[in-house]
Amino acid sequence: MSATPSSTGMAAISRLYFRYRRFRKQLAILAAVIGPGVIVMVADNDAGGITTYMLSGAYYRFSFIWIVLLLGPVAYVCQEMTVRLGVMTKRGHAQAIFEAFGPFWGWFSLSDLTLTDCLTITTEFIGMTMAMEVFGIPPWITEVVVIAFIMLLLLNGRYWTWEKIVLAICAVNMIYVPVVFFIHPDVDAIFRTGVVPGFPEGLGGPVVFLIMATIGTTIAPWMIFFQQSSVVDKGLKKRDVPYARWDTAIGATFTVVTAVALIIIATVFFGGDTNLTSAGQAAGLLMPLHPYVGTILAIGLFDAGLIGALSVSLASSWAVGEVFGWSHSLNDRLGQAKWFNVFRLSIMVIAGSIVLIPRAPLGVITLFVQVIAVTLLPAALVFLIVLLNQEELVGSYKNTRAQNIMAGSIVGVILALSTLYAVGSIFPYLFGV
Amino acid sequence: MSWVHNAAEKVREINRTYAVPRIRLSRTTKVVLVLLRVYLLMLVGLLLYSLITRLGY
Numbered sequence: 416m417s418a419t420p421s422s423t424g425m426a427a428i429s430r431l432y433f434r435y436r437r438f439r440k441q442l443a444i445l446a447a448v449i450g451p452g453v454i455v456m457v458a459d460n461d462a463g464g465i466t467t468y469m470l471s472g473a474y475y476r477f478s479f480i481w482i483v484l485l486l487g488p489v490a491y492v493c494q495e496m497t498v499r500l501g502v503m504t505k506r507g508h509a510q511a512i513f514e515a516f517g518p519f520w521g522w523f524s525l526s527d528l529t530l531t532d533c534l535t536i537t538t539e540f541i542g543m544t545m546a547m548e549v550f551g552i553p554p555w556i557t558e559v560v561v562i563a564f565i566m567l568l569l570l571n572g573r574y575w576t577w578e579k580i581v582l583a584i585c586a587v588n589m590i591y592v593p594v595v596f597f598i599h600p601d602v603d604a605i606f607r608t609g610v611v612p613g614f615p616e617g618l619g620g621p622v623v624f625l626i627m628a629t630i631g632t633t634i635a636p637w638m639i640f641f642q643q644s645s646v647v648d649k650g651l652k653k654r655d656v657p658y659a660r661w662d663t664a665i666g667a668t669f670t671v672v673t674a675v676a677l678i679i680i681a682t683v684f685f686g687g688d689t690n691l692t693s694a695g696q697a698a699g700l701l702m703p704l705h706p707y708v709g710t711i712l713a714i715g716l717f718d719a720g721l722i723g724a725l726s727v728s729l730a731s732s733w734a735v736g737e738v739f740g741w742s743h744s745l746n747d748r749l750g751q752a753k754w755f756n757v758f759r760l761s762i763m764v765i766a767g768s769i770v771l772i773p774r775a776p777l778g779v780i781t782l783f784v785q786v787i788a789v790t791l792l793p794a795a796l797v798f799l800i801v802l803l804n805q806e807e808l809v810g811s812y813k814n815t816r817a818q819n820i821m822a823g824s825i826v827g828v829i830l831a832l833s834t835l836y837a838v839g840s841i842f843p844y845l846f847g848v
Numbered sequence: 849m850s851w852v853h854n855a856a857e858k859v860r861e862i863n864r865t866y867a868v869p870r871i872r873l874s875r876t877t878k879v880v881l882v883l884l885r886v887y888l889l890m891l892v893g894l895l896l897y898s899l900i901t902r903l904g905y
Contacts, residue, residue, distance in 0.1 A: 513862070513865075513866040514866060514869070514870055515869060515870045515871045516869050516871060516873070517866055517867065517868070517869035518862060518863040518866045518867065520881070521862075521866060523885065738862060739858060739862070740862075779899065779902065780899075783895065783899045786895055787892055787895055790888060790891045790892050790895060791888055791892065793884065793888060794884060794885060794888055797881070797884065801871065802871075805870075805871060807870075808870070833888075833891050834891070836895075837890075837891045837894040837895070
């Protein structure tokens with residue numbers, strides 16, 4: 416019996432309806448899974464990141480845009496590995512290293528992480544206090560309120576609630592994007608000098624330093640620990656991996672878009688100004704001339720510092736909690752996970768105290784912390800790659816040859832840049848500095 | 849000082865728990881990893897030196 420035109424049409428409509436239903440279901444699952452990837456990637460654009468992008472725009476105009484565009488996929492490659500490892504091992508990254516490599520390497524990784532996290536949280540407080548100083552709020556008040564807020568977020572004792580609140584805070588990080596449409600940047604120059612790879616002023620020491628700081632703000636050791644622990648705490652399963660990959664990709668896109676917007680804003684208002692030292696200073700300078708842009712810059716900087724402090728403090732607390740066997744889930748109430756919260760509070764108080772040191776060169780410290788983080792990154796990445804090559808650990812989610820080549824190349828490039836900068840700092844005349 | 853004693857005991861306990869690594873590294877791999885660590889720490893040292901000289905201390 417041949418199909419009539421009407422029955423063919425009905426079949427097409429039902430196929431379409433089935434696809435629509437399937438798409439809606441997939442979208443609902445994605446909405447449930449979304450979180451760890453977006454949070455870790457947006458936290459990437461933390462206070463140190465905002466300062467790094469502002470300075471790259473001010474010093475080298477649009478010419479860092481292509482680096483940021485390239486770093487989006489790089490961050491995705493690194494973070495996607497943590498998703499597979501977390502889902503398959505059901506272990507946070509610190510515990511996975513202790514189990515796989517033994518205590519010697521475990522303690523090494525944990526101490527690296529704790530040190531760089533403490534330094535990174537310092538840069539978050541630097542950003543937040545600078546942003547609030549624009550509105551006349553003293554640094555100590557900002558610090559006390561922020562620490563209290565971060566600890567109160569855990570009162571509810573539910574991972575899901577915590578995640579939704581943090582995602583709302585992450586949305587504010589996109590505040591810079593609309594500004595670009597109102598300041599009318601030179602689009603032709605963006606494509607000519609920003610998207611096309613090149614170093615208009617040569618590859619000297621300061622350029623290498625800023626490239627490293629940019630890499631350091633896009634991929635950092637704490638991100639590996641954070642996303643893996645977050646995936647485990649959220650309870651993601653093997654079937655969620657494709658959605659968790661989307662979560663990471665969406666986050667990476669947000670990061671890149673925000674970073675490009677910041678470089679454009681910095682170029683438009685400060686292009687060629689090599690005296691700029693921080694995003695906080697930039698916000699203060701803009702307030703009398705362009706109050707709306709200055710206010711947005713300050714709000715965005717505060718928000719970036721808050722997301723950073725929330726995530727980075729959690730990364731090391733999760734890691735230490737896993738290893739020491741403390742209760743360390745966000746599903747635990749404040750009192751249940753006592754030591755986990757005490758540790759988190761302690762690193763925030765220590766980091767916050769550094770910021771209150773009078774006349775501390777906060778802008779320079781911020782950039783150096785990013786560079787130190789990226790210098791220590793290869794060690795963390797090497798362990799991640801080795802773990803992702805163990806079939807008995809991750810089964811079919813083992814790294815493919817292409818994934819190994821990409822991850823290995825990232826390690827190689829970071830090592831080369833770190834060496835280049837180190838050699839440049841000892842023999843500055845080699846780079847004509 | 850009992851908390852120091854407790855912390856040291858906890859560290860010893862962690863070392864015992866993870867004493868047998870799941871992944872057996874060859875001697876060459878171990879040497880490469882140690883060298884990488886030392887190299888990275890040396891780079892961090894140079895960065896700190898650079899920071900201190902930049903700040904004029």
